[in-house]
Amino acid sequence: MTILRRSLLATPALLAAPALAQGWSPDRPIRILVPYTPGAINDTLARLIGERLGDVLGQHGLVENRPGASGSLAIAATAQAAPDGQLIAVANTANLAMNPFLFANTGYDPRQDLTPLAVCARVMNALVVPAASPFRTLAQLVEQARATPGKLSYASSGAGSSPHLAAELFKHRTGTDIAHVPYRGSAPGLADLIAGRLDFSIDNLPNTLPHVEGGRLRALAVTGSERDPAMPDVPTFQEAGFPGYEVYVWFGFVGPGRLPAAIRDRLGAAIIRIATGAETAERIRRAGATVWTRDPAQFTALLGQELEKWGTVIRAANLRIE
Template sequence: MPLARRGLLAAPALLALPARAQGPASPWAPEKPVRILIPYTPGAINDALGRLVGERFQEVLGQPGLVENRPGASGSLAIAATAQAAPDGHMLVVANTANLCMNPFLFANTGYDPRRDITPVAVVARVMNVLVVKAEGPIRSVPELIAAAKAQPGKLTFGSSGAGSSPHLAAELFKAKTGTDITHVPYRGSAPAQVDLVAGRLTMSIDNLPNALGHVQEGRLRALAVTGRERDPAMPDVPTFAELGFPEVEVYVWFGFVGPAALPAPIRDCLSQAIIRIAQLPETAERITRAGATVWTRDPAQMGALIAAELDKWGGVIRGANLRLE
């Protein structure tokens, strides 16, 4: 998820954690620093969230959170390493929708089964996607886009940040639910795809909203619909797909922390409560919002249900599009 972390990290020194947020003494506390693996290189929102939460661990848990970037295999490498770690609470990974709920269907062997090999701990934030076209192009609405695609099967194109990425699969979901045939053009990251879309070399993209927001605000791209359940405050005039008659085109990329399988409940719950408290602090929430994400917290049980629902959803989309990556 190539969202810039500058807005999250370039901020004044954080205030001390309010005493009321610390809660009663926990039955568990880490005996050494907690390693927080990041599945991507520095600059991704996973990286920013891991650092933002990790820097408060000392105050909340009595041990620091040590962030370690471990990119590779589309985010799967760090998840697999965490799945194989000792279930003692001293290793977590900042996971997201793509590496937990899409990769298992895209790759022959990710090294982990998200239903069996990890323990959900906490979700902290999410972003929605937005369908964008060239601002000065002929397509000005979703019905016009669908009509053009059906009139020219396979002729229109959509760009994404890479094969199997969440923008790619969001567009595949759109195609499936609208009965359209639009050709995928994968890029190495969101930025070059946005450049070609602005230049008119692509028809559309359905990208993470923060990646497209600047282009929309500056008049280079036109936003046609957002994939959230409700309109996004950053684009209040842009309708949701549900408003346009396509409620199943709902896509959020969420970010959370998971640990190894068999993580004991007292450890899991202590970590979950600490991470959620940190995410909900006003100064933390403000920095997350500034980066284009929304604070959205879920406890272990809620995160487990979310993972199960997303696996069912994206498994169907990926099988339906006959996608497989090496």
């Protein structure tokens, strides 16, 4: 049974959740901060959830894009907001589990200054090479990287981005030395990759899939625990001979720290209810993501696991962004 199907089947239980029945209700529209510019998957999710909040809570969501500091600006503003449920943010793996190790001061401690509300979706990455690349398998790429340290190069959407850290984890696990070429976003990096100026990239599936389907890039592996339905012929890293490498970028909503439990639980249940509704779930799927939900307690546990994982990778690679 797929994650999406399981989520949809769970909807009746969510509709009856006690957290939605009693307690806190917002008295004005809820502001939703987005750490990036319009068009990113964070922005899409914020708008999908925001437009339906009124159906569940009686007040709709007002989306406000606040890019800057590799996504940290919006999250810091959320951490500093009043804990009244009127301001939340949509965050991802990079904002919460990577940036605290990459930057000297993000303006927030994800464990102390934020309240996890709900995870609603995730995407896996794909390792892609130019269509004309000589590498047909992941093993061939790794063999060449080991034979010629520092000669191969990979593109990322910026220093400290999730594609950057996914590649650093790959290097860490394979014991390879590969040059990093950061770009301002995925599009220019993938354009240079398509042109053959770099050797590979490990980028989010929604960014790479159109180029793979168009024959401009070749996917060698996906970073999930199982193959993605959009690329059924592309193996996972484990299937390709590299077990233990798994990367998802998940997307969740957070509020300020010290958010009262009644507000936390009602917001979290509302977000999950909306995300697992048939229409919204289909729109999330069309955006290239998979509906994948975690309630406040599960989100808190996930965050702890991810902080440990990415902290280890970042410290091992001696990465720091000033």
